Amino acid sequence: MISERTCEICNCKKIKRSNQKRCKDCLPFYNAANRAFTRCELKEYEDWKIKSQIIKAQKKEKKLSVIEKKGLLNKKQKEELKICRKRIRMGFLTRRDMALHIKYLYYRQERRCIYTKVEMQIAGFKGLNFSVERIEVKGRYDINNVSLCLDIVNKMKNKLTNEKEFFEMCMYVITNYIKKKVEDGTYTKNDIRSYLVSSILKHIN
Ligand SMILES: [Zn+2]
Structure with missing residues (x-):
């Protein structure tokens, strides 16, 4: 058995x-x-x-x-x-x-x-x-x-830690944040696109 x-x-x-x-x-x-x-x-x-x-x-x-x-x-x-x-x-x-x-x-x-x-x-x-x-x-x-x-x-x-791992984590945080904002209707996908582009470009000459 x-x-x-x-x-x-x-x-x-x-x-x-x-x-x-x-x-x-x-x-x-x-x-x-x-x-x-x-x-x-x-x-x-x-x-x-x-x-x-x-x-x-x-x-x-x-x-x-x-x-x-x-x-x-x-x-x-x-x-x-x-x-x-x-x-x-x-x-x-x-x-x-x-x-x-x-x-x-x-x-x-x-x-x-x-x-x-x-x-x-x-x-x-x-x-x-x-x-x-x-x-x-x-x-x-x-x-x-x-x-x-x-x-x-x-x-x-x-x-x-190494840069890549750190970057991946930051992306994960941002992605989750944005996902929630889109889900609850605060932003549309287009809003996100312009928001991301403008906020990144702000820091680049
Ligand atoms: Zn178990």
Whole structure:
């Protein structure tokens, strides 16, 4: 008998191939989480030590919980237990945890970049896809410090990106803006033509 398997992220889509663990929809979110985890393992960021901290906290929590059950916790241990539990609750222990959170954020942000409000794609143009962003750049990839923004914005935030990617993003922003204006009847296509030509020519001698 073939056992039915479901995606480990969404827990609902059925998986057909036996060597797969995630469905097509969840895979990009898993890959993003995986990249962030890899950065952690490679210690690219010194302060990215959350994984080992959580594992440590879990071990300690287990130990202290036994003492707690016996009612033998002292004041210091009580405080430690509180911190351990908070740390376990807050962080991502596995790539799966993080992927799930990223997917959740993607829809909570209504697919929009946290900075530009431009719609983020999952597997579209390079630079226009979502990327995992640390709100506080020096901070960790923990649950309170993670949001999603356009890949290109993330790159711009960290370092300069190439001109072509940047141009493509600007075009995307303008196109979306104009599309809305035409759809709601503010402008006609002819208005747009003369508007674009005149506004570009204004800056060219
Ligand atoms: Zn899934």
